[in-house]
C-alpha cells in the first residue's frame with residue numbers, strides 16, 4: 001500500500017503542499033532537524049550539498065551552528081526553493097544558498113563537495129540509484145554522504161524520547177508512527193530494496209545506522 005503510494009505520488013512536493021509542509025515539518029520534525037544538524041555540523045568541513053532540501057530547514061539549522069560552512073540546498077520543487085530562499089533572507093545567512101535542481105542530474109563538476117546530505121527525501125526519489133551515482137560523482141574522494149530517512153520500526157522508547165525532546169509540542173504517539181510509515185522505509189525495505197539499490201550504485205555499499213526515529217545511510221567515497 002505504502003509502496004503503491006510512493007509510485008503514484010509526484011517526486012516534487014506540489015506547490016500547494018509546500019507552504020503547509022514548511023510550517024508543519026518545522027513543528028513535527030523540529031527536534032529531529034536540530035539533532036541531524038548537530039551531528040552533521042560536528043564533522044562537516046568546507047562545502048556541503050543538501051539534496052531534496054525542501055524548505056531548507058536542515059541547512060539553515062546547520063548554518064546557525066557552523067557559520068563557516070558553505071551550504072547549498074537543492075530541490076526539484078520551485079515552490080520549496082522559493083520558501084527556503086525567503087527563510088534564508090529572513091535569517092541573513094549568506095553562506096547558505098538554494099537552487100532548483102534534480103538530485104539525479106546534478107549540475108556540478110566531479111569532486112565538488114566535501115560532504116553531501118539528504119534528509120527525509122530518499123523515499124521521494126523516483127530514480128534513487130541515479131541519485132546515489134550523482135552523489136558519488138560530486139563527492140570529493142574521502143568524503144562522506146549521510147542520507148537520512150524515517151524508520152517506522154523505531155522502538156517505543158525512541159518514540160517517547162523524541163516526543164519528550166519536542167519540548168511541549170503536541171505530538172500524539174500514533175500520529176508520529178503514521179508519519180514515519182509514510183516518510184520512510186520498513187526494516188525489511190531497508191534490508192532488501194534500499195540495500196539492493198545501493199549495491200547497484202557506484203558506491204556498491206553503505207553503512208545503515210539507526211539514529212533515533214531515523215535511519216542513516218552512510219556512504220564513503222574512497
Ligand SMILES: C[S@@+](CC[C@H](N)C(=O)[O-])C[C@H]1O[C@@H](n2cnc3c(N)ncnc32)[C@H](O)[C@@H]1O
Nearest residue numbers: 012013052053054075076077102103119121124
Ligand atoms: C519530505 S521533503 C523533505 C524536505 C527536507 N529535506 C526535510 O528534511 O524537511 C522531500 C523533498 O525532496 C524533494 N525531492 C524529491 N525528489 C527529488 C529529487 N530527485 N531531487 C531533488 N529533490 C527531490 C521534494 O520536492 C521535497 O521537497
